[in-house]
Amino acid sequence: MNGQTDPPRLALLISGLGLGGVQRTMLTLAGGLADRGLAVDLLVPDDRGPFRDQVPANVRLVNLSRWWLRLPVIRTRKRRKALLMAPAVAAYLRRERPDALLSASHYVNLGALWGRDLAGTGTRLVISQRTQLSVAITNSKLPVLHRRPLLAWLTRRYYPRADAIVAVSDGVADDLAAVARLPRERVQTVYNPTDVNYIVRRAAEPAPHPWLEDGGPPVIVAVGRLAAQKDFTTLLRAFAHVLERRPARLLILGEGGLRPTLEAQVAELGLGAVVAMPGYAENPFSALARADLYVMSSRYEGLPGALIQALACGCRVVSTDCPSGPAEILDHGRFGRLVPVGDAPALAEAMLAALETPPDPQRQRERAAQFSVPRAVDAYLDLLLGDEAVNFRQTAG
Template sequence: MGTDLVIFAATSGHSGVDRVLRNLVPAIARLGVRIDVLGIEGHGPAFTELPDGVRHLPLGASHVNTAIPALIRYLKAERPAAMMSDKDRVNRAALFARWMARVPTRVGVRQGTTVSINLASRRTSDRLVQTASMRWLYPHADAVLVPSKGAADDIAAFARLPASKIHVVPSPIVTPTLKLRAREGVEHPWFASEAPPVILGVGELSERKDFATLLRAFARVRQTRECRLMILGEGRRRTELEALAAELGVSDDVALPGFVVNPYPYMAAASVFALASRWEGMPVVLIEALGLGRPCVACDCPSGPDEVLDGGRVGPLVPVQDDAAFAAGLVQQLDAPTPPEQSMSAVAAYTDEASARAYLSALGFTEFS
């Protein structure tokens, strides 16, 4: 019997998209769907082990564009019922390969961020190419998959797509292994029982994640109480953040340990989880922290935090890049934290099985609707 679904992606190996796909593929497989994950050398997603019914097939290329001939050959040979791709360059390749292969495979293209804001920060050439791609190629997809209502509204307006083409599908974040991995424990001395409270941020040290605003907010809070800030992640902004911490006089209370394979014990042990992003599509780390029962503070960026935090009823929503408001939100959660049960109930829709069924339905597998 042939393949039901093929996943075509080229991720960094440690992004939110990686976590989405690592959770989604096994959840879909448990529903009895046969899956092929096509691999591009040097890119994720990577799996420690594959469940029954899933194959990982290298395409023999190290770049999305050079993988297109192999993708065409695969589609002609296997003729899968559906293909899902992620991010614009991969989406373009998937749609072109389907057209060249002349197969009836349904294609769902995923965009995990708020595209209009994301593209505003890109080079002019990137903006022109991706805008043309979304406006001229995405209408030929069978489904455009986005993780939040805000992202759906944005891509509908930006790419001039009909609402019927766009499907909001919850990300598969809350899994049975999330809490198991969180129990592995943290050996860092900052999480000792009598230590000051730790505010935690997780993500790439990039412009989009805006940890500079979080640092400034933390410095305000640190003026009035003993606490610490830890940011897990790596990226180009490390040197700038270290310099800013020194300038603000909080270097001794700020830790940047770098990328951590398992951030969940840190999340579970943190007093407050903080998301300072300038834009998202649906912040995976925010859902993970809530799923572990943590009090959270988030910037009300497009898109996702407002939906997850229920308009601020689950945790403070503050204006983007407003460090004074962010500091007030942190103090609120330190003084009167959101109960764990309320945090966890806010993300009940983001289980891996619920997400798997939603993705399959959007991709045309009607038996899972």
């Protein structure tokens, strides 16, 4: 360890401080670890971004930026930046000598593995898979001819070198073990931490849209990037079916490249008066707390944080049974209806049924509490500190 009186130092490596579920959950985890008395460094290849002001005060932000990471062909490409930051990671490990390093997402994991090898420090390294590796391989944009086989080969070649491997859901763990050809027992599931107390505080803030307070028809809320993964095209078709049976309004909070396509679909379906897409909401919790229903229409996920956040806000929920996470979060339908991916009629029926079901906010909040920060922090302490975790807990009291 660092010394008899110094607390263990942990480093968490992420792709940056841009908007995203990985960033939000890793910031929550970093704060939770620091609150336990650990010295925590958050490593990023660029310290700019919307989430910079959300870095906990007791966490040290370390900018790994180097001249090559600022080149135009690299700085805007998250994948390339993650793979090419290995020398900067190595320099940090040699200089700071943390007790352990935790990395998040497959490209960052590879950068961490290569950085640890370059450093030659033997730093304990825990890598975490945040989404389905098989889907990531399909969507790979590595700038080489055979990019999909290459990403699969890289994970098979280097992932086994990690001291521990984490997945954020059992579904992600199963997929990772199969694709990376790892023994399933090598991959441990640790659910992402959700700061329920923070969500409840922010939920009391003013609503981000007037529909949520005007006493009109029910408001259905969806949250996420306007991207193919979230499949808002199916949600819009399903919502059109809902309107055939009852009045309602749909509020989609998020921004992304598919905005023109979705706006054209709204116009084509004649939904302009009852669908609003006001953009990214810094505080979606105030909307979820006032919504009549939260709907997640994703094609794939890892462990969808917005679904847990909706439960924490006491909201009724409907979700696609996509790989991976929704079935685990909702306990296979006990806490919200699950429907097949891409099935607009089934999604519409589930939405209609949910709107007719009496809400039970306390039950939903109790379910969200199963994904608490203390549980995640305890699990990561064991993985990062190994046998020393027991000594640290005893010393910390």
